[in-house]
Amino acid sequence: MSALLQVSDLSMRFGGLVAVDNVALTVKPQQVVSIIGPNGAGKTTIFNCLSGFYRASGGQVRFKEQLISGMPGFKIARLGMVRTFQHVRLFKEMTVLENLLVAQHRHLNTHFLAGLFKTPAFRRAERQGLELAHYWLEKVQLTCVANRSADNLSYGQQRRLEIARCMATRPQLLMLDEPAAGLNPNETHELNHLICDLRDNEGVSILLIEHDMKLVMGISDYIYVVNQGRPLAQGTSEQVRSNKDVINAYLGDVEHH
Numbered sequence: 604m605s606a607l608l609q610v611s612d613l614s615m616r617f618g619g620l621v622a623v624d625n626v627a628l629t630v631k632p633q634q635v636v637s638i639i640g641p642n643g644a645g646k647t648t649i650f651n652c653l654s655g656f657y658r659a660s661g662g663q664v665r666f667k668e669q670l671i672s673g674m675p676g677f678k679i680a681r682l683g684m685v686r687t688f689q690h691v692r693l694f695k696e697m698t699v700l701e702n703l704l705v706a707q708h709r710h711l712n713t714h715f716l717a718g719l720f721k722t723p724a725f726r727r728a729e730r731q732g733l734e735l736a737h738y739w740l741e742k743v744q745l746t747c748v749a750n751r752s753a754d755n756l757s758y759g760q761q762r763r764l765e766i767a768r769c770m771a772t773r774p775q776l777l778m779l780d781e782p783a784a785g786l787n788p789n790e791t792h793e794l795n796h797l798i799c800d801l802r803d804n805e806g807v808s809i810l811l812i813e814h815d816m817k818l819v820m821g822i823s824d825y826i827y828v829v830n831q832g833r834p835l836a837q838g839t840s841e842q843v844r845s846n847k848d849v850i851n852a853y854l855g856d857v858e859h860h
């Protein structure tokens with residue numbers, strides 16, 4: 604099985620601080636891959652480099668075998684690699700449904716004149732966009748609040764809407780930055796199901812940053828551990844859980860807090 608995402612020698616420096624140092628990782632089709640590590644280990648910086656928010660200081664990133672290092676975020680998203688953020692970012696003044704329609708603008712916006720004259724092709728694209736939006740609302744259990752403004756959703760609902768909005772862009776790789784942060788145990792349990800559903804039934808791969816170890820260990824096909832910007836260990840849940848370096852890094856982290 605060839606890789607969907609292949610990262611090698613990734614480095615990111617902020618002045619004198621090396622936040623990411625020679626990180627390599629691979630995500631294959633229909634895999635859940637997690638990046639874990641203590642606070643400040645460099646996880647979000649890795650995400651920012653992969654998704655085009657930062658220009659990495661070094662290394663190569665290939666998505667579907669295409670070199671995407673240095674590409675701006677919107678182009679990477681267009682290729683089918685999209686992300687969520689540690690802090691929810693939605694169009695808060697829009698309704699839930701509108702958030703999902705806006706996400707599809709690239710698929711919906713046919714030619715300006717087609718929109719003006721409402722050609723059959725334009726109307727078909729519009730109908731398909733609406734169908735897809737409703738499909739994802741159903742999946743993330745937000746159908747009943749479709750016409751509510753995103754601002755009025757609970758935190759857990761906003762998190763689910765963010766994932767649905769990413770999915771409405773029809774990606775192949777979904778990057779989730781701490782999706783369980785701030786969720787209650789029930790919501791985390793539902794998130795667990797949703798991520799597995801995305802992998803098993805929607806055919807996407809997930810790259811996950813998460814501190815909830817129960818969630819990570821339960822759903823990851825493969826795990827990369829980073830510490831102080833550097834790769835520390837990698838493997839299956841069982842391999843990582845029993846790795847001495849990993850245990851030490853986490854115990855050290857606990858002792859510092």
Ligand SMILES: Nc1ncnc2c1ncn2[C@@H]1O[C@H](COP(=O)(O)OP(=O)(O)OP(=O)(O)O)[C@@H](O)[C@H]1O
Binds near residue numbers: 644
């Ligand atoms: N834009 C920036 N400018 C300067 N330093 C930064 C910047 N972004 C991150 N850093 C530093 O890089 C290091 C890694 O931070 P990063 O946020 O990637 O860690 P993390 O593993 O995601 O942490 P957490 O689990 O707490 O979210 C930290 O020392 C941080 O202060």
